[in-house]
Amino acid sequence: MTRASYYVDATKQCFGDGVNGCALTDLVAVGTKPAGDGRWGQSDLAGNVWEWTLDWYATYAACTNCANLTITSSRVFRGGGFAVGASNLRAGYRLYNTPTYRDYYVGVRCARTP
DSSP, X not given: OOSOOOEEETTEEOOTTSSSSOOGGXXXXXXXXXXXXXXXXXXXXXXXXXXXEEEXXXXXXXXXXXXXXXXXXXXXXXXXXXXXXXXXXXXXXXXXXXXXXXXXXXXXXXXXXX
């Protein structure tokens, strides 16, 4: 498989580990699915786990390359996890929850500047 692991339907589920069925073993190492790389070479922005972002949740407002740093009760996570359908596997799709929310399909992306 060359793309992120995701839930297709009740008969085709989460093939990150090569086995049908969603499990933690469907999480794959960053960069191992090159067919999913972005325009500028970024890897794995969709699939694997939902990723918490810097943004606090608010309704969308006109903005270019910015983050919502105004504190609210919820933070945003993006990208879709291994147990969701393909329509949710994109960086533009977002969910939100309180910062104390924990689940096996929500995580973080460690990042650094070049």
